[in-house]
Amino acid sequence: MSMPTLYYVHDPMCSWCWGFQPTWNRLLQQLPSSVSVKRLVGGLxxxxxxxxxxxxRHYLQQTWRRIETELDRPFNHDFWRNNIPRRSTYPACRAVIAARQHDLETEMIEAIQKAYYLDARNPSDLQVLKSCASQIGISEKVFVEAMDSAELEYQLQTEIAQARSMPINGFPSLVLESEGQRLALPLDYHNEAVMLSVITSKLDPKFIE
Known part of the structure; x- marks a missing residue:
């Protein structure tokens, strides 16, 4: 019997993913060790x-304010004054995959989110992503070579296709794969116990510790 897998479908430049991050981290800490976790970049x-x-721009600024109010997550609104925003998240998604190859996926996600939401820098720009890579210990040369590679582009497109094959409606999303079935989980942005309860209820008892 295959081990159950929890898929986290996200985008590093998704503001609701930033809002969900603290609850997601707490959920990870409480998951049964038998459940493997796999992150998928969905490519907004x-x-x-x-x-x-x-x-x-107006819609996203309103979304940031809503997340601040509802989830008490900080945003640096100077971003909208200091940058020329682009609707382009694939570069940040590539950066996450590149960092995964060095077992630094989580660190890259955190670096991108900090640059974007706290430091008012634009992760659509390669220069910002190179800075993020440097912060987590990936050399600029290695990072740029990866970002320009056909292999990484193939991985990105494959991952986006896999994310879109999941039973999801947006980002972030959680999907539990167990015994050949994929189940979309309801998100609770405030309480990880709600999601943990659903996950454990769907697992074979042998997978629960």
């Missing part, structure tokens, strides 16, 4: 060098 927005439309 493809490569683009076009400035973000004003309507989208």
């Amino acid at each position: 927005a493809p490569d683009s060098y076009e400035p973000m439309p004003e309507e989208m």
